[in-house]
Amino acid sequence: MHTHARYIHALGPAVLTRFYDPAVRLLIREEVFRSQLVSHMQLAPGQRVLDVGCGTGTLAVLAQQRHPGVEVHAVDGDDKVLAIAREKAARAGAGVRFERAMAWELPYPDGTFDRVVSSLMFHHLAADDKRRAAEEILRVLRPGGALLLADFGSPREAPGRVVVRALRWFERLAHRRDDDLVHRFDDNLADRLPAVLSGAGFSGAAEIDRISTAILPIAMVRGHKRDDAPEA
Numbered sequence: 001m002h003t004h005a006r007y008i009h010a011l012g013p014a015v016l017t018r019f020y021d022p023a024v025r026l027l028i029r030e031e032v033f034r035s036q037l038v039s040h041m042q043l044a045p046g047q048r049v050l051d052v053g054c055g056t057g058t059l060a061v062l063a064q065q066r067h068p069g070v071e072v073h074a075v076d077g078d079d080k081v082l083a084i085a086r087e088k089a090a091r092a093g094a095g096v097r098f099e100r101a102m103a104w105e106l107p108y109p110d111g112t113f114d115r116v117v118s119s120l121m122f123h124h125l126a127a128d129d130k131r132r133a134a135e136e137i138l139r140v141l142r143p144g145g146a147l148l149l150a151d152f153g154s155p156r157e158a159p160g161r162v163v164v165r166a167l168r169w170f171e172r173l174a175h176r177r178d179d180d181l182v183h184r185f186d187d188n189l190a191d192r193l194p195a196v197l198s199g200a201g202f203s204g205a206a207e208i209d210r211i212s213t214a215i216l217p218i219a220m221v222r223g224h225k226r227d228d229a230p231e232a
């Protein structure tokens, strides 16, 4: 794995990664969430799509199965989670191309992808890393291409606010030596992901959908690379 002091694995501590799929099935309405996200990607045959922070590969596999005419690539910074993803794709007969890469250093030329998607990954990044990941995603999108970001948003009801308090307490305990990590949920919980994308140069960044889950709502945010952005 690439070394970076601020890397946070799928469920926090690396030893928990093997429990990621059952945890997600339990805590979020996974089928509804992933299915809606793939629909929002508006994929068409011949397109190239990249999933950034793909984790165990569930979304990339679903996108490939639903759209066999699309070339699906997926990256994650963690070799162990990629091994799970590769096995899942092989079992499903889905030809997803996986690579190990950090979100802020993608191994593709400028303008490679029609769509980029990233789900439940941005809350792993401190504010400055969110910004450089968004700028890097913009680089690999073709002019006119779109990023779909799905990640936790601010709760509007009481149970969610209890989750936020527990989360704040846990983050202070887990990352007490790194204030930037303690605050890594701030943009999410203030619904500032569209502003993060605008700040990185995306046009028309806005929340387009939101689903409730047993923990926090998941906001789906879309932003575009301007049509007149210079080609590679």
Ligand SMILES: C[S@@+](CC[C@H](N)C(=O)[O-])C[C@H]1O[C@@H](n2cnc3c(N)ncnc32)[C@H](O)[C@@H]1O
Binding pocket: 007, 008, 009, 010, 011, 024, 052, 053, 054, 055, 056, 057, 058, 059, 075, 076, 077, 078, 081, 101, 102, 103, 104, 118, 119, 120, 121, 124, 125
């Ligand atoms: C909560 S999981 C989400 C996985 C998957 N996208 C999903 O929807 O289930 C976050 C993933 O992001 C990856 N990740 C965290 N920081 C990263 C970074 N800087 N670059 C690439 N991947 C990263 C982790 O290894 C983990 O697999």
